[in-house]
Amino acid sequence: MLAAQSLLAMAALAAPVTVGPVIITVPEGFEAAQTQRLKKTLITAWTKSVRSAGLKTLLQINVIDFGSAPGKPAAPQDLSIYAEKYLHQFLDGVEHRRTNYVSSPIAHIKLAGLPAARATWNGAVGGRAAVGVMYSVIVHNRFAVIFHTQDLGSTPTSGMFEAMQSIEAATLADTPARRGTSPGASPGTSPGIS
Numbered sequence: 001m002l003a004a005q006s007l008l009a010m011a012a013l014a015a016p017v018t019v020g021p022v023i024i025t026v027p028e029g030f031e032a033a034q035t036q037r038l039k040k041t042l043i044t045a046w047t048k049s050v051r052s053a054g055l056k057t058l059l060q061i062n063v064i065d066f067g068s069a070p071g072k073p074a075a076p077q078d079l080s081i082y083a084e085k086y087l088h089q090f091l092d093g094v095e096h097r098r099t100n101y102v103s104s105p106i107a108h109i110k111l112a113g114l115p116a117a118r119a120t121w122n123g124a125v126g127g128r129a130a131v132g133v134m135y136s137v138i139v140h141n142r143f144a145v146i147f148h149t150q151d152l153g154s155t156p157t158s159g160m161f162e163a164m165q166s167i168e169a170a171t172l173a174d175t176p177a178r179r180g181t182s183p184g185a186s187p188g189t190s191p192g193i194s
Helices: 001-013 078-095 158-168
Strands: 015-019 024-027 031-038 042-048 055-064 098-104 107-111 114-125 128-139 143-152
Touching: 015 042, 015 078, 024 158, 031 128, 042 158, 055 098, 055 107, 055 158, 078 114, 107 128, 128 158, 143 158
Parallel strands: none
Antiparallel strands: 015 024, 031 042, 042 055, 055 143, 098 114, 107 114, 114 128, 128 143
16 A cells, blocks of 8 residues: 555656657656657656646657658758747647647747647637647658646636746757667657557
């Protein structure tokens, strides 16, 4: 019984996790939700209970593998354009699942030292206000990495701010192609990966 409690407590502590080509420190209190592998896509998520009634803040990372990277690295402005393209694509998906959807203009930022794009959105889910922040970055000319945090309400919650800090502090992992692994998380470090 005590060992099970210790294991549960450890799951809620901040810990670095490798997800595809990035390393993120999952904030304390976020627990593994679900990892899915789809064709050329890895989706990894964590949630944090921040209030009563079973409401949870989401931190999700989608990694899309384009396949082998071209020989010549893309120019920074091209990486920024592609990051914005994928951000729009994922925001379109959010818009289709929300009512009263609005998003901010795209902000061009850097994530892990690379050109990236970020936008916030507001909408409603089942008649309840929801808010989210989404980021997109192209890594190793091979992966689109989409970070997303969302919660109920009209303004970002403390859990979302924790997730945003973790996203903005993410770093690059070794290229999976060089390690000879798939775009998934490193063995033993990400929830749901076996």
